[in-house]
Amino acid sequence: MLDYYQAGGDGEVDRNHYMRTGRVRELRRKPVKKTFEERYATQLKEYNEMKLVDLKGSPKQIAWANDIRKKATCWVLKRGRVHAKLTEKVNRYGDAGFWIDNRNDFAYIEDLLRV
Numbered sequence: 001m002l003d004y005y006q007a008g009g010d011g012e013v014d015r016n017h018y019m020r021t022g023r024v025r026e027l028r029r030k031p032v033k034k035t036f037e038e039r040y041a042t043q044l045k046e047y048n049e050m051k052l053v054d055l056k057g058s059p060k061q062i063a064w065a066n067d068i069r070k071k072a073t074c075w076v077l078k079r080g081r082v083h084a085k086l087t088e089k090v091n092r093y094g095d096a097g098f099w100i101d102n103r104n105d106f107a108y109i110e111d112l113l114r115v
Contacts, residue, residue, distance in 0.1 A: 036071065043074035050087045057096030065096035072099070072109045079110065089113045 037044060047070055055062045055069070073090055090113065093099065102109055 036074075040071075040074040040078060043077040044070075046077055047073050050090070052087065053091045053094045055096040055099070056094055061096040061100060065099035068099040068103045069093075072102075072106050073113075075106045076110045076113055086113060 050073075052069070055065050057065065069090065073086070076086070093112075
């Protein structure tokens with residue numbers, strides 16, 4: 001028995017109708033999107049071993065910026081273009097505002113961490 005059925009013209013899926021008419025088509029299953037933790041498992045281990053400074057800002061900014069800093073640093077680690085003193089370079093940017101302002105530009109962050 002097939003798991004998925006193509007929807008009719010009105011968007012409704014009527015399994016019995018398609019079974020009776022023989023117009024059942026299996027749709028491809030969409031790949032399950034991996035979580036951040038699954039995609040960056042190796043880099044997260046390295047990130048968790050880094051001794052990072054506490055960020056400055058409001059509690060909400062700090063929570064948000066910590067998440068961005070983690071993702072940006074793991075992205076840089078995964079790309080393999082890492083300077084030996086990455087922890088020192090990440091710690092230069094201790095203001096939560098920096099990470100929030102640059103949250104959509106990991107390439108810029110990578111350039112800063114490589115210099």
